[in-house]
Amino acid sequence: MKTLLTTAAALSLAASAALAQDVIRMGTEGAYPPYNFINDAGDVDGFEIELGNELCTRAELTCEWVTNDWDSIIPNLVSSNYDTIMAGMSITDERDEVIDFTQDYYPPTESAYVATSEDADWETGVVAGQAATIQAAHVAEGDAALIEFATPEETVAAVRNGEADAVFADYDYLKPLVDASGGELVFVGEPVPLGDGIGMGLRESDTELKETFDAAITSMKEDGTLNEMLVKWFGEDIGQY
Amino acid sequence: MPDCTDPASLEGLAWLACYLTTGKHMAFYGAFGTVLLLLAVTAPAALAFGFGGASLARSRIAPLAWIGKGYIAIVRGVPDIAFFLFFVIALDQAFEWARHQIRCGHWDQPIWQGNDFVVCPQAKLPLSTADQWIHEVYGFALAVLTFAIVFGAFAANVLYGAMRAVPRAQIETGHAYGMTEAQVFRRIVVPQMWVYALPGLSNLWMVLIKATPLLFLLGVEDIVYWARELGGTKTPQFTSYPHGDWRMWYFLGLLVFYLAFTRVSEVVLARVTARLTRGQATLAGEAQRKRAAA
Structure with a gap:
């Protein structure tokens, strides 16, 4: 009985620890510069990678990038193989029926x-x-x-x-x-x-994560850092917030 | 080794040496290893599935035979691309569903929420806290399993035919000596069937070698993915090594690799055939015997 209890305690500890340091897996295509691409070193790079990392820092999340073929990028999201899509994906009604989007981080x-x-x-x-x-x-x-x-x-x-x-x-x-x-x-x-701009795609059931990222995007829009990033990757002509 | 910090100032061979040793190219070279490893693991696994499927299909117990024949018929009939796009997702979900039933008694939310498939964090495979390499190994294992199931169905059909090609007289002789059904299978059918199966199996092996680009559908970055990625047009903003559409050169490299690999396979398969033919009651076996006697 004692071992049972300690095991149960250890398990519940492990469970809460797992939640505290949960890793958010971020899906992208890695073939669409300047939004996302693979750089010379073989790592993912681009506007969305820099933005995504900053959003994760602000939301105090640990994030990990995953590349996935464009064709199966939505099926793998809804199947929970990763938790977000940042792949230059425009917000459209058709996609909105299957997944959810944050507010746009890139203007229409x-x-x-x-x-x-x-x-x-x-x-x-x-x-x-x-x-x-x-x-x-x-x-x-x-x-x-x-x-x-x-x-x-x-x-x-x-x-x-x-x-x-x-x-x-x-x-x-x-x-x-x-x-x-x-x-x-x-x-x-x-x-x-x-389209209605580009946003981060999430599972429809993941409302909490969506709110977290929405808040982070809002804070980046308010302090102007999102605009700086847009200009850095797309030049002066880009629409800004 | 030239200094690669400022590639724009380099020319000719020095530039090429730097270009071909970027981290991205290293990943490309590593992918050759991935493909070879996949083949090395998948081929025996597929053969095992094939052997199992064929043994079931020729079973005298009707439900077992239905399972074997059903497996062969269904997997052979479904287009590869559909299989690789959706079956893997379904397989992954099946594993996670099973783990969910065991580990998540306290979980009060449904697994299916609209389109979404959500299990409790402890049931995730691999756990989302796991290192990246674990995710990659898991993806690779799913790929091996999927390839083994698909190619196993074709192998099962080949082996099923090969088992039936073993001369009837041999099997009846075995029975006449008082062997049981299992003994006949083990001592007479299996040792002799390989020579009949080999042409079909060698075809499968050749197809398997060339099927590896399907890996990227499963999230494993194989040589064709990297060739396409590296060969694509690169503009100066995003790389120190801008170039035009070089995909042709990369695919030419792949062509050489695949041709060399299939050539080596042919040589090896020819030797295996010669070895398996020895002492067999086939035309080739008879010819071998006569040559040796002469």
Whole structure:
């Protein structure tokens, strides 16, 4: 009986200790600079990584990053294999039915078309997009023919090798690529505002964690640190809070 | 070894030497080990599943035979990608559900909350407090198990056919000597079936070698993931080594690796076949005997 009691006490101690130092596992894609990518050292890096780490510090949580394929990023969240998604994921009604979002930490984005020449037919031609994104959904609604790819890299490659007339993606993802292409890639058409900004995705049942992160995001918006981070990663033209 | 602190100032071979030794490339080289380890563990595991499935399928007890045949038919029929996307999640949930029943008596919330699957913290696999390497080992183990189940079903079908290919006369002779069913299986069927199974099994091995890119669906970063990641266009803002779309070169490297690996496999399999053929009542076994006698 005595051993039973001590075991029970040890167990309950272990349980409370486990809760106190619980690790929040943060899911990301690691293939979408400047939001998230793998740096030269092989670690995750980018706007969302820096932001996520700061949010965890403010919320006094221990956080660990996990990379996951974009296609299965939501199923693995609801199955509790990690606890949050920070992967440049726009807040949309469709996704909101399955998971919850914090308030946006990145203002509603503009998406843009990029092609190899100014007169590319982005309106009725073939347009590349990453599968299961708001951009792909937007193209599918229009007159252009959509071809989908699993990764953002492939959507741009499709334009370079002529498979698609244009690629439609986040302006901020495309901009560094256009800048570095030396005139090979150009923006075409007008930017299109899409989505309700980017937020952190969480399980719908995880209301407490959502409130914690919401509070941390609010505090970063209020003291201006979020704006500094946005400018650091996206340049002066970025929308701010 | 050149000084890699400022790669922009380097050129030619010095640049390349620095580029190829970044932490990211080291992870890429490490992934070759991951793939080889996966194959080394999965192949025997799949063979074990296959042997079990085939033995069940030829059982005289109807429910056992149904289980064996059901396993073979269902797993062979489900597309790999669907299997790898959803089965692993289901498997992980099954483990956690079982642990939840044992460990979380005090837990008053439902496990299923809408779309969400939530077990108590003590039932998590691995615990969320566990080190990162434990999570990786667990992911790897799930991958091995999933591969073993999928390839085991194909192996089961091959072995089932091979068991039936053992000449009937041999089995009847065994019975005539008074051996039990189990003895016949152990002493006559199993030793002789391998030579019939080998062509099918070697096909499976070749397919398994090339199926490893499915690993990334399971969260294990394999060589194809790294080749795609490293070869992708890199702009100067996010790396010290900007370059264009180099995926072709990385995939060319992978092509060489896979070709070399499958070639080695072919040589080894040819030797195993020759060894297993010795003394068998097959055409090849007969030819071997005649050559030796001549």
